[in-house]
Amino acid sequence: MSESLNPSHPTPGDAAAPDGTASTTAGIPDDLRAASLERARRLRQEPRFPGGPAADPAGSHHERRIRSFQPRRSRVTPGQQDALERLWPKWGLDIDGLRVLDLPAMFDGLPVVLEIGFGMGEATAQMAADDPGTGILAVDVHTPGQGNLLGLADRNGSTNVRVANGDAIILLREMLEPDSLDGLRVYFPDPWPKTRHHKRRLIQPEFLDLVAGRLRPGAIVHCATDWEPYAEQMLEVLTAHPRFENTAADGGYAPRPAFRPRTRFEGQGLDKGHVVHDLLFARR
Numbered sequence: 083m084s085e086s087l088n089p090s091h092p093t094p095g096d097a098a099a100p101d102g103t104a105s106t107t108a109g110i111p112d113d114l115r116a117a118s119l120e121r122a123r124r125l126r127q128e129p130r131f132p133g134g135p136a137a138d139p140a141g142s143h144h145e146r147r148i149r150s151f152q153p154r155r156s157r158v159t160p161g162q163q164d165a166l167e168r169l170w171p172k173w174g175l176d177i178d179g180l181r182v183l184d185l186p187a188m189f190d191g192l193p194v195v196l197e198i199g200f201g202m203g204e205a206t207a208q209m210a211a212d213d214p215g216t217g218i219l220a221v222d223v224h225t226p227g228q229g230n231l232l233g234l235a236d237r238n239g240s241t242n243v244r245v246a247n248g249d250a251i252i253l254l255r256e257m258l259e260p261d262s263l264d265g266l267r268v269y270f271p272d273p274w275p276k277t278r279h280h281k282r283r284l285i286q287p288e289f290l291d292l293v294a295g296r297l298r299p300g301a302i303v304h305c306a307t308d309w310e311p312y313a314e315q316m317l318e319v320l321t322a323h324p325r326f327e328n329t330a331a332d333g334g335y336a337p338r339p340a341f342r343p344r345t346r347f348e349g350q351g352l353d354k355g356h357v358v359h360d361l362l363f364a365r366r
């Protein structure tokens with residue numbers, strides 16, 4: 083980036099407006115300029131923070147594929163930004179689809195579970211602290227959540243969490259070895275309640291085909307949701323899938339395992355009076 087395009091390096095001659103009106107650089111209001119620089123940065127896929135997560139690490143906005151997430155433009159707090167800048171180089175990884183991960187090396191030989199969609203990461207940080215003998219490969223596209231989880235894990239002194247930035251489908255498809263995972267956790271995935279959006283739900287037969295190839299035999303897929311129709315869909319597709327077996331003796335929902343903390347989205351669902359269902363299926 084040339085120096086004159088960098089907002090932190092004003093062009094000579096530009097000055098903050100003395101009368102309190104919006105300041106400009108080269109005659110362009112600074113807020114408009116910052117927005118256009120942000121757009122340019124996204125197109126070039128540059129990290130928003132020095133050494134931090136990339137905007138679209140696999141360049142997947144070029145792929146014509148239905149996604150289970152919606153890009154969210156939420157503010158990164160100074161604390162999250164600090165965590166991203168300090169901790170991303172050590173504990174973060176971009177899902178670029180270009181290399182296969184060596185999970186035993188990354189997690190010092192710990193068994194590894196994949197968590198898809200950790201949101202703000204409070205439950206993930208708690209589970210990592212409660213069970214230091216399990217590695218958690220935690221994936222989300224949400225930058226503030228990535229910073230939040232890094233900060234929480236750091237404060238707890240946890241060394242068993244890695245934060246992956248990007249689409250979990252690309253991670254599963256391109257970057258994980260067969261039979262490399264000891265479990266999968268999907269807690270309160272986006273319910274996509276409108277019928278025309280059901281195709282965006284994560285838990286579908288094709289997704290389970292992909293997951294089955296990455297889990298070792300006996301590994302558990304653990305889903306939870308407060309959205310009744312999605313719980314029914316999860317139960318239906320998991321039950322129908324030939325490579326998964328329900329651990330619940332009656333073939334229905336499972337009791338909530340003690341190790342799963344209440345998540346942020348779960349709290350919101352419970353406040354609305356929703357009923358939460360857990361599903362635990364073993365890979366055959």
Ligand SMILES: C[S@@+](CC[C@H](N)C(=O)[O-])C[C@H]1O[C@@H](n2cnc3c(N)ncnc32)[C@H](O)[C@@H]1O
Nearest residue numbers: 150151199200201222249250269270345346347
């Ligand atoms: C409804 S939130 C739930 C967050 C958290 N588990 C909780 O219960 O508070 C779902 C999260 O999944 C993420 N997500 C959905 N599809 C994803 C995908 N394919 N790859 C990575 N993250 C995904 C979204 O960005 C979002 O943060």
